[in-house]
Amino acid sequence: MDDFASQIYSQVHQIPYGKVSTYGDIARFAGYPGYARHVGRLMGSLPEGSALPWHRVINAKGEISLKGEDLVRQRNKLLEEGIEVSQAGKIRLARYRWDGR
DNA sequence: ATTATGACTGAAG
DNA sequence: ACTTCAGCCATAA
Numbered sequence: 001m002d003d004f005a006s007q008i009y010s011q012v013h014q015i016p017y018g019k020v021s022t023y024g025d026i027a028r029f030a031g032y033p034g035y036a037r038h039v040g041r042l043m044g045s046l047p048e049g050s051a052l053p054w055h056r057v058i059n060a061k062g063e064i065s066l067k068g069e070d071l072v073r074q075r076n077k078l079l080e081e082g083i084e085v086s087q088a089g090k091i092r093l094a095r096y097r098w099d100g101r
Numbered sequence: 102a103t104t105a106t107g108a109c110t111g112a113a114g
Numbered sequence: 115a116c117t118t119c120a121g122c123c124a125t126a127a
Contacts, residue, residue: 022109022110023108023109023110024109024110024111027109034109034110034121034122034123035109035122035123035124036108036109036110036122036123037107037108037109037110037122037123037124038107038109038123038124039108039109040107040108040109041107041108041124041125042108043108044107044108054108057108058108059108059109059110060109060110060111061109061110064108065108065109066108067108070108074108
């Protein structure tokens with residue numbers, strides 16, 4: 001596994017239960033600013049039963065980037081953690097920040 | 102080498 | 115709040 005992947009995984013793993021973070025923030029705080037798209041690429045190529053909380057990663061607009069059935073799966077995962085998500089996929093009040101912007 | 106394509110982003114209108 | 119658009123960067127064709 002290359003350095004990039006391990007750094008990203010480690011960062012995603014730090015998102016607390018019941019909270020969410022964004023592709024951009026994760027890339028940034030993992031030491032790879034500008035690699036938001038690659039974070040998404042990694043999440044997409046994750047093994048089936050991965051222990052990584054990939055579902056807690058959303059886009060900067062505060063919504064789920066997946067579509068159709070995939071969106072529904074991620075939405076359900078978040079709902080199970082008590083996070084409010086509209087049917088369209090918008091998350092309310094659960095953003096996690098490493099800094100505090 | 103060139104083009105197209107993404108689980109992306111931020112600024113602008 | 116919504117749409118367009120220019121940056122972004124590895125991968126695949």
